Structures are given as structure tokens and as C-alpha cells.
Amino acid sequence: xxxxxxxxxxxxxxxxxxxxxxxxxxxxxxxxxxxxxxxxxxxxxxxxxxxxxxxxxxxxxxxxxxxxxxxxxxxxxxxxxxxxxxxxxxxxxxxxxxxxxxxxxxxxxxxxxxxxxxxxxxxxxxxxxxxxxxxxxxxxxxxxxxxxxxxxxxxxxxxxxxxxxxxxxxxxxxxxxxxxxxxxxxxxxxxxxxxxxxxxxxxxxxxxxxxxxxxxxxxxxxxxxxxxxxxxxxxxxxxxxxxxxxxxxxxxxxxxxxxxxxxxxxxxxxxxxxxxxxxx
Amino acid sequence: xxxxxxxxxxxxxxxxxxxxxxxxxxxxxxxxxxxxxxxxxxxxxxxxxxxxxxxxxxxxxxxxxxxxxxxxxxxxxxxxxxxxxxxxxxxxxxxxxxxxxxxxxxxxxxxxxxxxxxxxxxxxxxxxxxxxxxxxxxxxxxxxxxxxxxxxxxxxxxxxxxxxxxxxxxxxxxxxxxxxxxxxxxxxxxxxxxxxxxxxxxxxxxxxxxxxxxxxxxxxxxxxxxxxxxxxxxxxxxxxxxxxxxxxxxxxxxxxxxxxxxxxxxxxxxxxxxxxxxxxxxxxxxxxxxxxxxxxxxxxxxxxxxxxxxxxxxxxxxxxxxxxxxxxxxxxxxxxxxxxxxxxxxxxxxxxxxxxxxxx
Numbered sequence: 001x002x003x004x005x006x007x008x009x010x011x012x013x014x015x016x017x018x019x020x021x022x023x024x025x026x027x028x029x030x031x032x033x034x035x036x037x038x039x040x041x042x043x044x045x046x047x048x049x050x051x052x053x054x055x056x057x058x059x060x061x062x063x064x065x066x067x068x069x070x071x072x073x074x075x076x077x078x079x080x081x082x083x084x085x086x087x088x089x090x091x092x093x094x095x096x097x098x099x100x101x102x103x104x105x106x107x108x109x110x111x112x113x114x115x116x117x118x119x120x121x122x123x124x125x126x127x128x129x130x131x132x133x134x135x136x137x138x139x140x141x142x143x144x145x146x147x148x149x150x151x152x153x154x155x156x157x158x159x160x161x162x163x164x165x166x167x168x169x170x171x172x173x174x175x176x177x178x179x180x181x182x183x184x185x186x187x188x189x190x191x192x193x194x195x196x197x198x199x200x201x202x203x204x205x206x207x208x209x210x211x212x213x214x215x216x217x218x219x220x221x222x223x224x225x226x227x228x229x230x231x232x233x234x235x236x237x238x239x240x241x242x243x244x245x246x247x248x249x250x251x252x253x254x255x256x257x258x259x260x261x262x263x264x265x266x267x268x269x270x271x272x273x274x275x276x277x278x279x280x
Numbered sequence: 281x282x283x284x285x286x287x288x289x290x291x292x293x294x295x296x297x298x299x300x301x302x303x304x305x306x307x308x309x310x311x312x313x314x315x316x317x318x319x320x321x322x323x324x325x326x327x328x329x330x331x332x333x334x335x336x337x338x339x340x341x342x343x344x345x346x347x348x349x350x351x352x353x354x355x356x357x358x359x360x361x362x363x364x365x366x367x368x369x370x371x372x373x374x375x376x377x378x379x380x381x382x383x384x385x386x387x388x389x390x391x392x393x394x395x396x397x398x399x400x401x402x403x404x405x406x407x408x409x410x411x412x413x414x415x416x417x418x419x420x421x422x423x424x425x426x427x428x429x430x431x432x433x434x435x436x437x438x439x440x441x442x443x444x445x446x447x448x449x450x451x452x453x454x455x456x457x458x459x460x461x462x463x464x465x466x467x468x469x470x471x472x473x474x475x476x477x478x479x480x481x482x483x484x485x486x487x488x489x490x491x492x493x494x495x496x497x498x499x500x501x502x503x504x505x506x507x508x509x510x511x512x513x514x515x516x517x518x519x520x521x522x523x524x525x526x527x528x529x530x531x532x533x534x535x536x537x538x539x540x541x542x543x544x545x546x547x548x549x550x551x552x553x554x555x556x557x558x559x560x561x562x563x564x565x566x567x568x569x570x571x572x573x574x575x576x577x578x579x580x581x582x583x584x585x586x587x588x589x590x591x592x593x594x595x596x597x598x599x600x601x602x603x604x605x606x607x608x609x610x611x612x613x614x615x616x617x618x619x620x621x622x623x624x625x626x627x628x629x630x631x632x633x634x635x636x637x638x639x640x
Contacts, residue, residue: 052640110514118439119519135457138520142506224508225463228640235509239367239466 075159342591
């Protein structure tokens with residue numbers, strides 16, 4: 001009887017999630033997969049021969065890694081500082097930091113245009129105060145560099161959310177102990193702090209790289225379709241002039257696969273750490 | 281039962297609104313008809329309760345004004361609309377062809393021809409169909425033109441020192457990093473402006489090279505600021521875009537409706553430009569065919585066509601009386617030719633691929 005109840009409870013708790021996963025992930029994936037293989041894989045061959053595909057892949061990887069690295073560096077610093085604060089200040093700041101997570105990519109892009117665009121508040125202030133050429137300054141926000149920075153705006157909070165518990169649970173006495181045993185400051189950090197932080201930091205990095213790699217709304221609103229990255233290529237393939245749907249589906253699968261791969265690297269790292277912790 | 285309740289709810293919603301707008305011109309027993317048979321068609325449409333108008337974005341081509349006027353005249357038919365983009369609209373309809381969820385579909389003309397080839401459309405000859413030129417409609421009315429839009433230069437005079445008046449002007453160093461236009465791969469207007477560049481430089485529907493050469497030169501000179509994927513109207517009004525190659529109505533709207541006034545100049549290029557026909561169709565197997573027909577008739581009626589003109593969009597029905605106040609705001613187009621939909625449609629791949637080679 002008890003066993004039956006346990007199973008029933010598991011089913012009741014798991015079914016909604018499983019249903020949503022099936023309807024909104026598996027089913028679309030199967031349909032896109034069917035479309036991609038509708039000409040027996042020829043679409044993938046066409047994709048590989050597309051002039052824009054390989055440079056687009058390289059640009060997307062570069063953008064993902066750059067935005068990921070900036071976000072990780074920023075996020076680590078913010079999380080470390082937060083972990084040293086008292087609980088009240090930390091909660092207040094966390095609320096502010098989490099805010100960008102609730103904005104859609106389009107809103108973020110438009111916000112940056114209003115601040116850093118040609119007629120943006122910051123741009124015009126810089127012109128008035130320091131004589132900075134607004135056309136030059138605005139070209140930054142509309143470039144791939146600008147895109148990487150805008151991505152960081154909503155990726156840093158993700159890193160902070162993941163890293164804060166690790167830093168908060170880190171017992172600083174360990175550093176003091178290492179130092180009292182003769183280790184230098186940096187030696188103590190490298191041997192005591194880094195090993196405990198590294199797995200989560202890697203997982204966070206993988207997550208934000210995957211998000212930056214697959215994001216398209218912000219890019220479309222900010223830099224337009226001239227910047228050759230894979231999500232925007234996919235957008236052009238299904239827009240007004242789009243006729244080759246197997247090709248678009250093949251590209252969608254490639255994007256999904258690459259994002260999933262990046263995420264799974266992170267998951268594997270975390271799982272490994274979990275095992276070593278359990279073994280202790 | 282569920283269906284009955286829904287139509288009851290929609291019907292009562294319409295009735296609830298009716299008293300306020302009866303003063304406007306709601307069609308009743310003693311109002312004159314816009315065309316013979318209007319009252320009977322309205323009665324049939326009211327039983328269906330709603331019409332689904334696909335791809336008519338409210339901010340595009342003054343559609344919002346037509347929605348309002350339709351709602352006032354036919355309070356018992358709820359008009360539902362969305363905005364997805366011409367190519368996407370046709371593909372979505374193709375996917376649901378066995379059980380379409382939409383009654384009418386509006387698009388850039390070339391997409392209408394595509395939809396007809398795919399067998400997605402029902403023949404219907406609306407009011408004033410006979411007045412449309414032969415090239416502006418399918419013989420049996422599977423699609424017909426309702427308005428056209430010319431490609432122009434929309435210039436923010438606050439951001440450039442001189443105003444370009446020709447395609448040749450745009451190549452000058454004065455206009456470094458100033459020009460924004462829409463990607464031909466993602467938007468009909470991008471294709472139309474590419475055709476305008478082709479035809480203005482001695483090319484033809486079989487020879488696109490002169491247009492590619494011109495756009496390539498424009499990019500190489502560094503005068504193109506951005507190629508964008510979606511209409512950057514808000515960006516233009518905010519002052520982010522010095523020169524926008526785009527349809528005329530957006531420029532006049534920024535000038536007269538959204539307060540940019542004399543800061544905006546709308547220029548028809550001296551070498552000539554192209555006007556793009558936009559068409560609409562009744563969908564084969566439409567769930568509310570009578571309501572769809574009522575909507576299409578309203579669009580091609582004198583009243584509907586005049587509403588386009590009031591949004592600075594050129595009506596397709598010749599000889600529609602345009603109010604003088606509106607006429608005064610319109611610009612004269614130096615040499616504007618109507619895009620040949622059949623010929624342009626056949627070259628779609630050549631155009632987007634050739635463009636990508638010179639522009640990306």
C-alpha cells in the first residue's frame with residue numbers, strides 16, 4: 001500500500017513536467033527532425049556547403065565564448081562580494097541583480113539602444129561632456145562587441161545565482177588554516193578555494209555559453225541580420241524569402257545539438273563533483 | 281454546444297458595443313449599402329460571428345484604421361488579426377491546408393502568386409474587382425492588389441548634412457555609415473528595393489547584375505550602417521537611423537503622425553523607383569467564408585481604399601477620391617514602375633543569393 005502511494009505520488013508530481021517536456025520539446029524536435037531528414041540527409045550536405053554556414057558557426061562560437069567569459073568573470077566577482085555581505089544587503093542586491101533575468105531579449109536590446117544608441121542618453125551625454133562622436137560611439141552597441149556586452153547583461157545574473165551558494169558555503173577558516181600552515185595567500189586560494197569553486201564555475205560557464213550561442217531576439221533587434229551568426233541565419237531561412245525548409249530544419253537541429261552539448265559538458269562536471277562529495 | 285456558446289458570447293459582445301458606435305455608420309436596415317448585396321452578406325457573416333484576417337499587422341499600411349471602420353460598420357462580426365510576415369504566412373497556411381484557421385491572407389504580391397501555385401486560395405471577385413488593372417489581379421480573383429508601396433529614401437535631416445536625391449548620391453562619402461535597409465532574405469521590402477536598384481541602373485528582370493554591382497559598391501564604400509531583419513520604425517523615430525531605404529508610408533507617418541515634422545525628408549530617387557503591389561486572398565476552406573468576403577469587400581470599397589490613402593498608402597483601385605488634406609502630404613514619385621510580380625517571383629532565389637554575395 002505504501003509502495004503504491006509512493007508510485008502514485010511520483011506519477012502525480014512528475015506527469016505535468018513530463019507532459020510539458022513531451023509536448024514542447026520532444027514533439028517539436030521529432031517534427032523538425034522529420035523535416036530535416038525528409039530528403040534523406042541531403043539537407044545537411046547542403047548546409048555544409050552553404051557559403052555562410054562555417055563562418056557563421058565560427059562567429060557564433062566566438063560570440064558564445066566571449067560573452068560567456070565576460071559573464072563568468074563579472075559573475076564571479078559579484079558573487080564573491082555578495083557572499084561577504086550581511087544577509088539583508090545581499091537579499092536587496094540579489095533582487096536587483098536578478099531583475100535582468102525577467103526581461104525579454106527584445107526589451108533588453110531596445111533598452112541598450114535607448115541608452116547607448118545614436119540618440120541614446122549616454123551617447124548624447126558623452127558628446128556634450130567630452131565631445132565623443134555619437135556616430136562612432138553608437139556603432140559599438142550595434143556591433144558584435146556590443147552584442148557580447150548586451151548578452152553579459154543578462155548572463156551575469158545567471159552566473160551570480162549559480163555561484164553565490166558556493167561562495168556563501170565556503171568556510172573562510174580554511175584559507176586562514178592554510179596560511180597558518182605556511183601557504184602564501186595565492187597558494188592558499190589556488191589549493192583550497194579554486195578546487196571547491198571550479199566545477200560550479202565551469203557548469204555556469206557552459207550554461208551561459210549555450211544561452212549566448214542560441215539567443216536570437218536580442219541579436220535581431222540590435223545588430224540586424226548582417227552579423228553572420230547561426231541563430232540569425234536560421235531566422236533568414238524561415239523568413240519571407242525562405243523556401244528550403246529541410247535546410248532550415250537541419251540548421252535548427254545543429255543549433256540544438258551544439259547547445260545541448262555545451263550544457264551537458266556542464267552537467268557532467270557537476271555530476272562528477274557530486275560523486276566525489278558523496279564519496280567522502 | 282461549445283460553439284453555440286462562443287458565437288453567443290461574440291454576438292453579445294458585438295451588441296454591447298453597438299449603441300456607442302451606432303452614430304458612426306453601423307449597417308442597419310435604413311443605412312444605404314456600400315454595394316448591392318452588402319446587407320445580405322452581413323447577415324450571413326454575422327451568423328459566422330468572426331473573420332480571421334491573417335498577416336494584417338495593425339501598424340502596417342494603416343490597417344488599424346480599417347479594423348476600426350470595419351468594426352463600426354459591422355458590429356456583429358469580430359475581426360481577428362495577426363502579423364507574421366508574408367513568407368511565414370503562406371508556409372503556415374500550407375501546413376494547415378486541410379483545416380485552415382484563417383479566412384483571408386494578406387501579403388507582398390509575389391507571395392500571393394506562390395500561394396496560388398500551391399493551391400491554397402479560393403477565387404473571389406470583390407467590389408471594384410473590374411476596376412483593377414489586369415496585371416493587378418488573378419483572372420478569377422485568387423489574389424488581387426489592394427494597395428501598393430513605393431521605395432524611397434527616408435532621411436533624418438538632424439543626422440546628415442545634405443539630403444541625397446538619387447541612388448548615385450548615396451555613394452558619396454558624405455553618407456558614410458548612414459544607410460539602413462531591410463534584408464531581402466527576411467522582408468519583401470528588401471527584395472523590392474533590390475529590384476529598384478536593379479531597374480534604376482539599367483538592369484532587367486533577367487539581368488540583376490547592375491543592381492548587385494550598385495549595392496556592392498554601396499557596402500564597399502562603407503555607407504551602409506546596418507542591414508536589419510525587421511522594420512526598425514521605432515529606431516528611426518528615436519533618431520537612430522540617418523537614411524532609411526524603405527516604403528514611403530513609413531516616412532510620411534514619421535513626418536506627419538509621429539511628430540518628426542520637418543526633420544524628416546522623404547525622397548523619391550531621381551533615377552527611378554519601384555512600387556510593390558500588396559495583395560490579399562480568400563483562403564480555400566476558410567472557416568468563416570462570408571465574414572471573410574465581407575472583410576475583402578470592405579477593403580476594396582471606396583471607403584476602405586480611401587483609408588489606405590489616409591495612411592499614405594497608394595490605393596490599388598484607380599480613381600479613388602483622396603481628401604485634399606491627404607493629397608497635399610503625399611510626395612510625387614519621379615519615375616515609379618509597378619513591380620512585375622510574375623517575373624520578380626521567378627527570380628527570388630537569384631535575387632537573395634546574389635544580394636548575399638555582395639552585401640554580407
